[in-house]
Amino acid sequence: MADGTDDLTDLIALMAKLPGLGPRSARRAVLHLIKKRGQLLVPLADAMQRVGANVRECLNCGNIAAGDICNICNDDRRANGEICVVEDVADLWAMERSQQFKGRYHVLGGTLSALDAVGPEDLRIPRLLDRVTSENVTEVILALGATIDGHTTAHYIADQLTDVTVTSLAQGVPVGGELDYLDDGTITAALRARRAL
Structure with missing residues (x-):
C-alpha cells in the first residue's frame, strides 16, 4: 500500500x-x-x-438537478402543455442540443421489458400519468428508441393517456443519409412515415 x-x-x-x-x-x-x-x-x-x-434526480421529471427540481421544470416559460417523454437523461440532453423543443420533459429511467422483468411501476410511468393531469398537459411526445422495448413502452403509455394528444418522433432516413447504407428497418420506417412534398 x-x-x-x-x-x-x-x-x-x-x-x-x-x-x-x-x-x-x-x-x-x-x-x-x-x-x-x-x-x-x-x-x-x-x-x-x-x-x-x-447532484441528484429531479423529483418532478427525473432529469439531473443541483436541487430537488431541475432548471427546466422550474422555468415557467416551458409550461406550455407539452411533455416530451425520453428513456434516459442522455436522450433529454440530445433533445436540448437541438434547441427545438420548448416544453418540459419526463425521463422514464428505462423501457418496459418482459425479458428483464421491468414493468410500469419500475419506471416513472405512474409519475408521468400524474403530471399529465396536474400540469394541464395537452400533448405528450414520445421520444423513445426505435427498439422493440421502446415501441412496447410507447404503446403502453399511449394506451394509458386517453384524454391527451399523444405523438411520437418521426423515424426514417436521417439528414444526409444514403439509402445504400441504411438498414431495412430504417427504410421501412421511412417509407411508412412518408409525406407529400
Whole structure:
C-alpha cells in the first residue's frame, strides 16, 4: 500500500466500469490523469466530490438537478402543455442540443421489458400519468428508441393517456443519409412515415 499500487488498481478497476472504457483504456486514462495531476486529476477529483454531494434526480421529471427540481421544470416559460417523454437523461440532453423543443420533459429511467422483468411501476410511468393531469398537459411526445422495448413502452403509455394528444418522433432516413447504407428497418420506417412534398 505504501507505493500506492492498490489505490491505482482500484482506480483503474472503477474507470474500466465506465461506458466505452475497458481495462486498457482505463489504464491509459489513469496514467494520463497522473501525468497531468495538477491540471486534471485534482480538479477532476474535486468536481466528482461536488457532483456526488450536490447532484441528484429531479423529483418532478427525473432529469439531473443541483436541487430537488431541475432548471427546466422550474422555468415557467416551458409550461406550455407539452411533455416530451425520453428513456434516459442522455436522450433529454440530445433533445436540448437541438434547441427545438420548448416544453418540459419526463425521463422514464428505462423501457418496459418482459425479458428483464421491468414493468410500469419500475419506471416513472405512474409519475408521468400524474403530471399529465396536474400540469394541464395537452400533448405528450414520445421520444423513445426505435427498439422493440421502446415501441412496447410507447404503446403502453399511449394506451394509458386517453384524454391527451399523444405523438411520437418521426423515424426514417436521417439528414444526409444514403439509402445504400441504411438498414431495412430504417427504410421501412421511412417509407411508412412518408409525406407529400
